[in-house]
Amino acid sequence: MVLEHPAYGRLRQVTPTAAVLLADNPGKMTLDGTNTWILRAPDSAECVVVDPGPRDKAHIGLIAESAPVAMTLITHRHFDHTGGLKRHRKLTDSPVRSADPKFLHKSTVPLRDGEIVEAAGLRIEVRVTPGHTGDSVSFVLDDAVLTGDTILGRGTTVIDTRDGTLADYLRSLDILAEVGEGRVLLPAHGPDRPDAAAVAREYLAHRKQRLEQVQAALDVLGADAKPMQVVRHVYADIDKKLWPAARSSVKAQLEYLRR
Template identity: 80%
Template sequence: MTLEHPAYGQLRQVTPTAAVLLANNPGKMTLDGTNTWILRAPGSDSCVVVDPGPRDKSHAARIAEFGPVALTLVTHRHFDHTAGVKRHVKLTGSPVRSADPKFLRGSETPLAAGEVIEAAGLRIEVLATPGHTGDSVSFVLDDAVLTGDTILGRGTTVIDTRDGTLADYLASLEALAAIGGGRRLLPAHGPDHPDTADVARAYLAHRQERLDQVRGALEVLGPNAKPMQVVRHVYSDVDKKLWPAARSSVKAQLEYLRS
């Protein structure tokens, strides 16, 4: 039987070169859990791991079963993608590369926009996609795009205003829409989708709709309304448990509109 998402602890083949191992860390911000992607060309003995995931001994051990790991890549700094790096390196000996130097292991070179990586028989292009965080990157394969948290398999992405901005995020969505046609969407949370460009365009439309709603809220609440006031007005139909996350995105929207 063909596996379907979610499939905890089981390697699910999605494309000829990409398989996913879902970590058992579901939550309001992680959806069903973190997708660790295992990439290899047909016939390759080694693989590339994308996002080792949370600090979970069983998840790290399962990843190691599919080695040897030639290289590990990180889409962005959030702990549900990076907390497992230390154990992963201990088990596999893999070098780790990321845009944030904090997570480099066995390498002193952060990922650079436009860089092409050749490993496990694959050609992987690094696409800078900041917005969700300042260090967010996506990885472009011939037939797929690994989008990290920039585009999810379900729902929408929160802007982390510690270093993410809506202006950057919208530009990243435009870039993914331009490059993603005919390439499968492989997100860091949620199920995969047939075409990255289609989902990127839907995300852009949703963001414009939210911006219009925030503009409408400011007309009612006044131009100096605080983020949580706008959340209560715009997200009244959303579970209040998600309001703190919505506040972060609204803060980014207000900064975008006011700039």
């Protein structure tokens, strides 16, 4: 029987080198939950873990049982990706690499753009893709791209305006549209998709459409309209529970347009 997303508590093989463990933390921001990716060459006894996920003993235990962990990589700082990191390190004693130095373990060097990480029989290219957060990175395999929250399996990405910007995000989508050609999309939330480049281009088109809608809203509301005023105008058709998240993206859009 071939497993399909979502498959909680079971290791689901997606490509010859990538399998996923879906954490049982569904929500309006996490969709079906956080995808923890388990990467390894077919002949490797070890694996690379991407995003251990939330603070969930059962989930972290399943990761540790999957294979000896040669390396752990973090796509970005958010708690649904890093909350289980302390226990994961305790169970696996794995080195941890990330763009944010505070998550480093058995390493003092943050991830750099273009760096090649070699582990578990794989060569993994690091691409710095900020926008969702300032520390967001993506990982390129021969046949797939792991995009963290920069591109999701469904829906759209929120820009965390504490350090994320729309200008950075659009540049990151351009990068993923280029490197994603002919590669499977392996996102941190939602189902995998067969063509990462196509999804990146869809995201770019969506962002352009939203910018046009926000500009049209400013033409009606006035150039100094507040983010929530614009949300009520542009996002009237979505669940109001999602408006706080939409406000963050609108704030980023307003900063982009006003700059």
